[in-house]
Amino acid sequence: xxxxxxxxxxxxxxxxxxxxxxxxxxxxxxxxxxxxxxxxxxxxxxxxxxxxxxxxxxxxxxxxxxxxxxxxxxxxxxxxxxxxxxxxxxxxxxxxxxxxxxxxxxxxxxxxxxxxxxxxxxxxxxxxxxxxxxxxxxxxxxxxxxxxxxxxxxxxxxxxxxxxxxxxxxxxxxxxxxxxxxxxxxxxxxxxxxxxxxxxxxxxxxxxxxxxxxxxxxxxxxxxxxxxxxxxxxxxxx
Amino acid sequence: xxxxxxxxxxxxxxxxxxxxxxxxxxxxxxxxxxxxxxxxxxxxxxxxxxxxxxxxxxxxxxxxxxxxxxxxxxxxxxxxxxxxxxxxxxxxxxxxxxxxxxxxxxxxxxxxxxxxxxxxxxxxxxxxxxxxxxxxxxxxxxxxxxxxxxxxxxxxxxxxxxxxxxxxxxxxxxxxxxxxxxxxxxx
Numbered sequence: 141x142x143x144x145x146x147x148x149x150x151x152x153x154x155x156x157x158x159x160x161x162x163x164x165x166x167x168x169x170x171x172x173x174x175x176x177x178x179x180x181x182x183x184x185x186x187x188x189x190x191x192x193x194x195x196x197x198x199x200x201x202x203x204x205x206x207x208x209x210x211x212x213x214x215x216x217x218x219x220x221x222x223x224x225x226x227x228x229x230x231x232x233x234x235x236x237x238x239x240x241x242x243x244x245x246x247x248x249x250x251x252x253x254x255x256x257x258x259x260x261x262x263x264x265x266x267x268x269x270x271x272x273x274x275x276x277x278x279x280x281x282x283x284x285x286x287x288x289x290x291x292x293x294x295x296x297x298x299x300x301x302x303x304x305x306x307x308x309x310x311x312x313x314x315x316x317x318x319x320x321x322x323x324x325x326x327x328x329x330x331x332x333x334x335x336x337x338x339x340x341x342x343x344x345x346x347x348x349x350x351x352x353x354x355x356x357x358x359x360x361x362x363x364x365x366x367x368x369x370x371x372x373x374x375x376x377x378x
Numbered sequence: 379x380x381x382x383x384x385x386x387x388x389x390x391x392x393x394x395x396x397x398x399x400x401x402x403x404x405x406x407x408x409x410x411x412x413x414x415x416x417x418x419x420x421x422x423x424x425x426x427x428x429x430x431x432x433x434x435x436x437x438x439x440x441x442x443x444x445x446x447x448x449x450x451x452x453x454x455x456x457x458x459x460x461x462x463x464x465x466x467x468x469x470x471x472x473x474x475x476x477x478x479x480x481x482x483x484x485x486x487x488x489x490x491x492x493x494x495x496x497x498x499x500x501x502x503x504x505x506x507x508x509x510x511x512x513x514x515x516x517x518x519x520x521x522x523x524x525x526x527x528x529x530x531x532x533x534x535x536x537x538x539x540x541x542x543x544x545x546x547x548x549x550x551x552x553x554x555x556x557x558x559x560x561x562x563x564x565x
């Protein structure tokens with residue numbers, strides 16, 4: 141199983157830390173933090189671009205903003221020399237996908253959004269047919285309602301057809317708290333007899349990393365800042 | 379001696395440029411017109427059908443064949459390695475047929491760090507398809523090494539001859555663990 145260090149980034153590409161995906165605070169420079177993660181023994185880095193923009197001395201969600209920031213110039217010198225694989229989660233943009241792979245990202249993925257499903261599916265299909273299904277993934281934020289679970293099954297059916305390799309389930313309510321084992325069990329049930337790999341994010345502590353609860357998952361995402369790494373010294377070769 | 383990375387619509391080109399730049403002079407090319415002492419790189423991060431189509435449309439297939447016939451060397455990485463085979467479950471289009479065998483769809487995505495059996499270092503795999511040991515037609519002048527996927531399938535990890543080095547894993551991520559394998563071939 142892979143341990144993914146997830147860096148949540150504002151529109152300005154600052155590393156931020158949220159509580160249940162709200163109230164973001166500044167954590168540090170993205171490139172410095174990712175270097176610390178990369179040296180810690182993490183399996184992979186995931187850069188997640190959010191809609192938070194720095195306004196009025198704090199980060200505010202800019203819902204009207206449909207554009208990705210100027211990612212390519214920022215990462216151009218750094219990504220190709222990284223010694224761990226690097227994935228990035230952006231708003232769907234086919235032109236930017238090409239640029240990101242060219243820069244050296246190993247995977248490009250997207251956050252599932254009910255209001256933008258068509259564009260997301262289009263982008264997933266584009267990546268699968270050009271760069272291979274292994275080069276893309278979908279992040280699905282869940283509150284574990286009945287409609288959430290039903291919709292997840294439909295989404296999986298669709299993206300499996302495109303050959304998408306992995307879906308990462310984010311337990312929104314567990315973020316910065318603890319893993320909810322019954323939610324993990326729900327995902328484990330959905331996972332049975334599915335071709336796609338399942339990753340998990342939300343409330344992960346170091347003690348969860350070797351837990352039997354996650355034995356069928358392909359990845360666990362931890363994130364926010366480097367506290368996890370400093371306190372727990374991520375196991376090498378994980 | 380220099381290294382030429384083929385850029386034809388797929389691949390993590392800049393990462394390969396940085397990686398292979400540690401071994402020798404590197405140039406990114408869109409047309410194949412190589413000298414015998416130059417090493418051609420077929421990059422990974424691609425789709426078999428897309429690659430096969432691209433090589434055909436851009437009239438590159440025959441030039442790759444000519445490069446090898448002339449005694450030139452070639453490195454194939456991940457999907458750039460898979461295209462060297464006869465065929466793949468990923469497409470109805472043919473591979474280059476330089477290596478004999480079929481690329482099969484694995485039960486699930488094979489992704490993560492696995493041990494290289496020969497020297498114990500970990501290398502990074504990211505493949506939905508692979509060459510199963512049962513689908514490989516062994517060729518006498520090649521060395522073949524295998525690895526087990528997360529689901530227990532045995533797939534070809536890399537193969538090597540005097541002129542061809544094919545790696546299912548990504549050396550540009552794996553770095554130290556395969557430095558000797560790649561370095562010895564390029565020299």
